[in-house]
Amino acid sequence: MKPFAELLAGWEKKNQTRMPESLQALKQTGREQFFRQGLPTRRHEAWRFTDIEQISEIDWRAAAAPPLTGAIDLLRPLTYWDSDAFRLVFVNGRLNPEWSTRRTDIKGLRLTTAAEILQGNGKAAWQQHLGRIADSAEFPFTSLNTALFEQGAFIEVESGVELSRPIHLYYVSVGDGAAAVHPRNLFVLGPSSRTTIVETFIGLGGYLTNHVSEWLLHDNAAVDHYKVQREALSAFHVSRTAVHQQANSRYQCHVFSFGSRLERTDLTVTLDGAEVETGLDGLYLAQSGQWIDHHTLLHHQQPHGNSRQLYKGILTGEGGAVFNGRIKVSADAQKTDALQSNKNLLLSDGATVHAQPQLEISADDVRCTHGGTVGQLDPEALFYLQTRGLSRKDAVGLLVHAFAGEIVDRIRTPILRGQVETWVHEFLQRETE
Amino acid sequence: MLVIDRLHASVEGNKILKGISLHILPGEVHAIMGPNGSGKSTLAQVLTGRPEYTVTAGSVHFQGKDLLAMAPEERAREGLFLAFQYPVEIPGVNTSYFLHTALNEVRRHRGLPPMSAGDFIKWIREKAAGVEMDSSFLNRSVNEGFSGGEKKRNEVLQMAVLEPRLAVLDETDSGLDIDALKIVAQGVNRLRRRENSFLVITHYQRLLNYIVPDVVHVLYDGRIVKTGGKELALDLEAHGYDEIKTQQSLRPS
């Protein structure tokens, strides 16, 4: 049987609702496209190193509503859970109104949920943008999400608005081994707006998250985007973030991969305007039983774009990671300044990393540099610290925190930074026990 | 304090130390001189437990305990300190934070309560002033981007903070201007007590004007070939190692 076939068949029945026609058409296209594409295999260039056979083998069903006590127990310990953020909580794909902030609470912010749109009630500018930013031609999972999404947040920040509170989106999943959720988000950030958005993925048990977020930054908009992947260690996390930037906008993202048995994230940024700034920070940790795959594409299309990318990985046991960083510079994108760096720290002999930078440059007056390292802790530094009285374990900890610090220190929200530091610490504790 | 008995050590199969015996009493300052490549740093590294160096024969006792059986950090906690000839740069590790952790490890080993962050700041500022190091260095990464002289000063600062029983200084005077040299010497002299000892590796008699040694040894080709009082250093400064080298080449092997 084809994977997801039953789910997709079920969708046809649901399609009898008040769903707007344009959305029906979009979903139909996604469905057809997915059937054409099928799930990727390692024969596909973009999936060469990541085997998703385990995903294809499971007969995925829509996640059932979980016991809410289990879900809240996952959220409460987060240091930033109780902050003054504007909060939206999705549990197994369903918006939980009790834990979410009332939406009238913030001026300049317009929110519609995907569920409302499916009911024909949404007022957001989704029609112009949904499915246009995240093209699905080469992304079967995006097609699948388009066909199947039932929940997510469509958020618009109005022109000139500087949100004083960050927006926190939580995706909590409690799975039985075959539960699939397909969250879908759209962020439209108005001209000269300022926003901070934190997406947190957390869960328990076995499940699949197939997430798609589309981002449009109008002229001069600036956003700090944090994506925190802290899924259950028996979960699959497939994720797509597609960003479209207009002139003078600034997109800064901070991606953290701490959980899941298998993550595949595709982050695509199109710099479609002059003087755009893009910053991509990533930190991934993988222990035995974890495989983390980050594919990024920065497409410079207009002059004077500036992109800075730094992805760092820490691997232990038999952990594995893939970093594929592609930078495309179109002929028009003169004076592009692109800098990419990927650094990996292997704490064991069994860990694996595949690092592939790819530069495709069609303009002549540009500065593009990339560098990558795969290495171990500096034995000289370890020894030096030990000669001052630190145990080997503490010395390793200090050096690993220093390695991660380059990314962690750039988290601008202190409570989030504290949480990430704790996770790095816990990861090391597990490792060195 | 330190008893080295016929110590042999090799690195990557090369025999570097070929039977060193040395006896340092509490309160004594010993100097080791000797031409380049004779094994001075190797001796220092073997004492601190560098894993690349293999001890093939002999023994080392530190305050009556078998030093060679201890991990590097245990040696440090027991009160052994090495000021490195080439201090390591450690990006991202804050100097003050690291030293606070180190000091509390040493204190715990000595049965003392941990020093609070507030007390430590006062303590380390005082020590930094003692080696005329600006306290802004304390918030920088360990040795990262420090000049050669600043790195050496940082070694002396760490020594002052950790208050070792035996400090080994490996060419801490090399590359220092005359003022810095005096500061380093002051750092050592401030720690000089009846129970603390020093092993000072140097090429220059100059340092020994400020840190007056009780005993001077000459290390040549992995052996101590001459031992004398502080006047031996003056003699070497005047005549070099030629005489020793000639004598050694005539030595029956």
Ligand SMILES: Nc1ncnc2c1ncn2[C@@H]1O[C@H](COP(=O)(O)OP(=O)(O)OP(=O)(O)O)[C@@H](O)[C@H]1O
């Ligand atoms: N890792 C190593 N592999 C091979 N040989 C080594 C290694 N480390 C040191 N040696 C050799 O051991 C010998 C002694 O070196 P050591 O650094 O102890 O000399 P030193 O007396 O401190 O010299 P200097 O006065 O130049 O500092 C040298 O010949 C050196 O090349």
Ligand SMILES: [Mg+2]
């Ligand atoms: Mg030396």
